[in-house]
Amino acid sequence: MEDYKVKVQNVTKEYDLFKTQSEKLRSFFSVSKKSxxxxxSLMGISLTIQPGETLGLIGVNGSGKSTLSNIISGIIPQTTGYVDVRGETSIVAISAGLRNNLTGRENIRLKSLMQGMTNEQIDEVMPDIISFADIGDFVDQPVKSYSSGMRSRLGFAIAVHIKPDILIIDEALSVGDDTFYQKCVDKITEFKEEGKTIIFVSHSLKQIQMLCDKVAWINYGELKMVGDTKEVTAKYREFTKWFKKLSKKEKHEFETKRKSIQKNFSIEKYQKKVAEEMQKNAPDEKNVPAKVHKLFYGSVISEKMSVWNQLLTWGVLLVVIFFCLVNISGYSVGHIISDPSALIHPSHVLHLPGVK
Incomplete structure (x- = not known):
């Protein structure tokens, strides 16, 4: 059995760009596939994270770093691909997992219960979490009244005290003062010494170099490079240096081109490409396209209703409407079946079966 903590293979993530909620609802129930x-956001990401490894995720805004970390943590599903996470994950992000209408203390209990802790265990660790977060009396105030720094403090404090197997930190160290930042770094270092697996998302190359064993550079939905921290960060610096030298017009043209690629990405062409590469590497392998299709969709939970489910939903809806109309008509089901016109000519007298 292959030894790894996290493995993602050919992972993609598609977002439909609906303009209104009603458009989204119509698409959900629609049988026909309209354009x-x-x-x-992601166009075929494959990487493996070893036990005890700290992987840094870098890239410009909108490249898909947070999308990938959310897929690994189970917050959102992938569109295609294989994701295997061996252990419990806990994600720390400025806005992840905290309920606005609950107090800080209530959020601590809720998130801890969701991680499988008992109330007794939570009572035991509660003082440590509150002390680490250091948000004072705000711990008993609704989270919606918190600043971004306070939310980050609380989220980080909860995540590191529920002892996850895999800790995911998404820009959580970009807010807060130097004192709290150092507490976080010390805690991350402690986790590394304990052999925990960490995924660290940050724009700060200084933080990445200080904490990470390996780095993955995601560039506009594609895995540009993965490898040694020093080597990958050096290449990323070259890219950012080149980009900053571009004129405003050139920057706009470059970003527009990259976003156009993400909008026009074809999952069918990508799947065919993967199948061709697999066949080339294993010429005697049979049914490669079918195996690739299973690899792409075998572990995916669809976010859209299948045609059969849509037809079933419409069927159930029509049956419910029929019985509602029968009830309003005042006639029995048998009478309506024998004389459907009675639905549009309701009786003012309730007709019961066997009663004249």
Missing amino acids: VPHFW
Whole structure:
């Protein structure tokens, strides 16, 4: 059995660009496949994270770093691909997992219960979490009244005290003062010494170099490079240096081109490409296209209703409407079946079966 903590293979993520909620609802129930603008946040990401490894995720805004971390943590499903996470994950992000209408203390209990802790265990660790977060009396105030720094403090404090197997940190160290930042770094270092697996998303290359064993550079939905921290960060610096030298017009043209690629990405062409590469590497392998299709969709939970489910939903809806109309008509079901016109000529007298 292959030894790894996290493995993602050919992972993609598509977002439909609906303009209104009603448009989204119509698409959900629609049997026919109408053309809806879409955007591919991830376009075939494959990487493996070893036990005890700290992987840094870098890339410009909108490249898909947070999308990938959310897929690994189970917050959102992938559109295609294989994701295997061996252990419990806990994600720390400025806005992830905290309920606005609950107090800080209530959020601590809720998130801890969701991680499988008992109330007794939560009572035991509660003082440590509150002390680490250091948000004072705000712990008993609704989270919606918190600043971004306070939310980050609380989220980080909860995540590191429920002892996850895999800790995911998404820009959580970008807010807060130096004192709290150092507490976080010390805690991350402690986790590394304990052999925990960490995924660290950050724009700060200084933080990445200080904490990470390996780095993955995601560039506009594609895995540009993965490898040694020093080597990958050096290449990323070259890219950012080149980009900053571009004129405003050139920057706009470059970003427009990259986003166009993400909008026009074809999952069918990508799937065919993967199948061709697999066949080339294993010429005697049979049914490669079918195996690739299973690899792409075998572990995916669809976010859209299948045609059969849509037809079933419409069927159930029509049956419910029929019985509602029968009830309003005042006639029995048998009478309506024998004389459907009675539905549009309701009786003012209730007709019961066997009663004249």
